[in-house]
Structure formats: structure tokens, C-alpha cells
Amino acid sequence: MTTPDSDDLLAEQLLRLTRRVHRIQKRHLEQRGLGVTPAQARLLRTLAHCDTPPRMADLAQRLEVVPRAVTTLVDGLETGGKVRRVPDPTNRRVIRIELTDDGHKAVQQLWRARVSAAEEILDPLTTVERAVLSGLLDALVDGAPEQGRGPGPGRAC
Template sequence: MAALAPWDLSPHQARALRVVCGRDGVRLSELAEALRIAPRSATEVADGLQERGLVERSPDPADRRAVVLTPTPAGRQVQQEVDAARGADAHELFARLSADDRAELARLLRLLTD
């Protein structure tokens, strides 16, 4: 959360912005699924991002009942800045480990994900 403070984003908003920026248009139902939250909650998160000018809503050309979220240029900029800040935080965190410890951690994480 500390990494998100400069942009006044909640963790849900940051995750939602990452999903929207990572795809070429996202329906609210897809956003809810990606975030593993209720559709109503996805609507609230999207409302907050739209109010801040980070995403836009537009009718889905394939289904006029659905809405598609797309990032604004400001939303893309914020996403890039958040990614850079998180990367710097991760670098600082892992820099506390020796090279051998980082290699061991990587080995253990590969075991868990394989």
C-alpha cells in the first residue's frame, strides 16, 4: 500500500488498472473475474478509476448491453509509474538477501510453481 500512496490508489484500484492496461478493452464482467471480486465491486472500482480520469467506459461494439473499460493516457502513465515504484520496492527488498540466498529463494519458488 505504501508504494501506491503517491497516486492515492487502493490495492483493488491498482490491480484493476493493471488489468485494464494489460488488455485491449475489458468488460466489467471480465474485470470482476480477473480480480476475483463480485461484479458490483468491479463496478465500484471502475467508477473510482473513471472519476480520476484513469479509465474510460464505452459501449461494447459486440454487445450493446455491455460496457468496455479502456485506459486513458493518464491511466497508462500512472500504471507505468506504479510498476516502476513496485519494481524499486522489490529490488530493495531482495537486495537484503545475499546472492546465494536469492538463488536459493528462486530455486524454492520454482519448486512451488512447477
């Protein structure tokens, strides 16, 4: 049985771990010299999971941000040659966002940076502890559906 104090401690531990994960991932990104922010990296990873190039509004919904934030991210990534705006083939008034070849390469580098960061974070754990943690994380992630949550990785945008 949990107590309010133990729940507070767990919440604090989760927040501290989240901040640590972000710091380590950011460092690994910087070491690879990709020239993308963590928010841009998230957009690139999201695009990589889309079956077809999404609209800006689709990206905003998927990333759970306001459309203006997506515009700013896309502007920066387009300037860096990692994405491009393309007209929708069925409605030229609609603009879609797709990865360029450099964008696909960046996604691979991002994946490697995430793996390196995960290895660093998980290094103190034994194989058994990692398996237990994996099960616990699955239970937390899959346990309660979130309102307004977009499709997960591997599903269309």
C-alpha cells in the first residue's frame, strides 16, 4: 500500500529521472553535432514514424503543441536542410512536411544518440533489474489512456 509521502517521493524520483534523461540525451545530441534542438529532434523522430508526409496541424496534434510551435520548428529544420514543405498531391492549398535525405540521416544519428544515452542511464542496472524496470515502465505507459493522445511510434500520423 502506498502512502501520500511515498507517492510524493515516487513523483519526485520520476521528475528527476526525466530531467536526467533529457540532459543526457541533449549532451549526446551535441556530441554528434547534428545542430538540432531536443524539440526539433522530437519532430524529426515523429516524421520518421509517419506513413505519409503530415500536415503541420497533424504534427502539432501529434506533438501536443500549438501549430505556431510546429511552424517555428519546421522553419529551423527546413533552413538546415532536414525537412521540406511539399504541396499535397490532392489539394495544392495543403502543405505537408517530409524528411529530406539529410533528415533521414539525422534521424539515424538521433536514434544512435538515444541508444547511447539509454546505455549510460541504464549502466548501473543488472540484466534482471533492467527486465523489471521494463515491465514497470510498460505498466505505467500502457496502464491509463491519455486524452487527446496521438498515434504512437510506428503508427501513421
